[in-house]
Amino acid sequence: THFIVETLPGFDGQLPFKLETGYIGVGEEEKLELFYFFVESERDPQNDPLMIWLTGGPGCSGLSTFLYEFGPLTFDYANSSGNFPKLELNLHSWTKVANIIFIDQPVGTGYSYAKTSEAYNSNDTLSATLTYDFLRKWLMDHPEYLKNPLYVGGESYAGIYIPLVTRKIYDGVEVGDEPQMNIKGYIQGNALTDTYIAVNSRVKYAYHMGLISDKIYQSAKANCNGNYVDIDPNNILCLNNLQKVKKCLNNIRSHHILENWCDLSFLRSNVHSGPWCRENNYIYSKIWANDKAVQKALNVREGTILEWLRCNNSMRYSARESMNRSGSYVFDIQTSIDDHRHLISKSCRALIYSGDHDMTISHVSTEEWIDTLKLPIVDDWEPWFVEDQVAGYKVKYLQNDYELTYATVKGAGHTAPEYKPRQCLPMVDRYKVKYLQNDYELTYATVKGAGHTAPEYKP
């Protein structure tokens, strides 16, 4: 079931874009009701790409991307009084150039819910399977979009299964799954691809960005043999080096290393106190998305969730009972490099970008796993520009019909459009235009200065 939403509390007048919300039942006996927001492209909905966007966490809502990264609306912070947030149009929304499905997955995320409590249990493999199931059913409900070029998109933790969902779609086309999808590629930002590389490369990243000295880095690299994750407890020299590293990084905000580090305990009290913190912005969505009038306007089914959470962290860290949902999340995929490797044989293009001020999942880690693909380079490291300014750097790889381009967004954090909005929309639009050549061309773009994950910092 889905409905068109014409007005929303906090936004004056009719929405100047087409917003649809709804639920799609997936999983055995369709016990899982996955909620989604769908925004039609404001440019050419019949021909512009269709993209399904998978948010990170796991457990972060598609509404978080919608409101803080590249959706059509954002909070009007300057005019929002403490009691109810006002919304304004996002001039850099990606829905100006693409039809986008913002999904609340896995179950337990956002407004999605399960009909039984044990159905809240999830894992990476199941997330990918159910996302593919969701997309097939959504396209059966919306056959008019079957001909649009299809892209799988996502960020952060979703990097673990974006290539797997993409792979399922390609394989589905090859075995004749219905409906036949016009898959063209995938796009991911500050995406977790290999958990070891992502964590291990933080020391090198910190050195790159001047957070630790050359001396500390060289000493740690030598004593730890470049492995800062699995450390022999008898390796005292390495442990001492890492103590020094920890001291340097403790009060750095990992999602954007130049922004204020804040004691997030105020989050629970909803008090805007002390220095400005990006996390202050997230209080607005907590108020807005839990408002009953908002949920009615969005056609959220009453009584299905106790509290909307921007990120249901209980899934990310442990199986402990979370505030409003029981259920455990098993991280059963440690790396998705092989799924990227599988796509190299397809006619497929992906855009993979990284904000270069994100230490959570840094561009250094992304460069490291891409190198393992050993793809031939066609355009080596060079700047890309927006309005005559360097917006980041990119490298383009090509192998048969598989083209991957890597790029950074200079100065953005995690996630780029929140920090560099002007840069991320043209980056995506340029990339999208290329699909007209009918070949598979992957453009990897870092979002310079974007962190984890890019669109939140650089809309």
Ligand SMILES: COc1cc(/C=C/C(=O)O[C@@H]2O[C@H](CO)[C@@H](O)[C@H](O)[C@H]2O)cc(OC)c1O
């Ligand atoms: C479960 O294991 C890991 C998960 C992550 C996930 C980070 C994440 O999704 O960040 C969120 O992204 C979303 C964007 O999707 C942001 O909105 C949230 O603020 C942000 O917290 C990272 C790791 O380290 C490399 C892990 O080991």
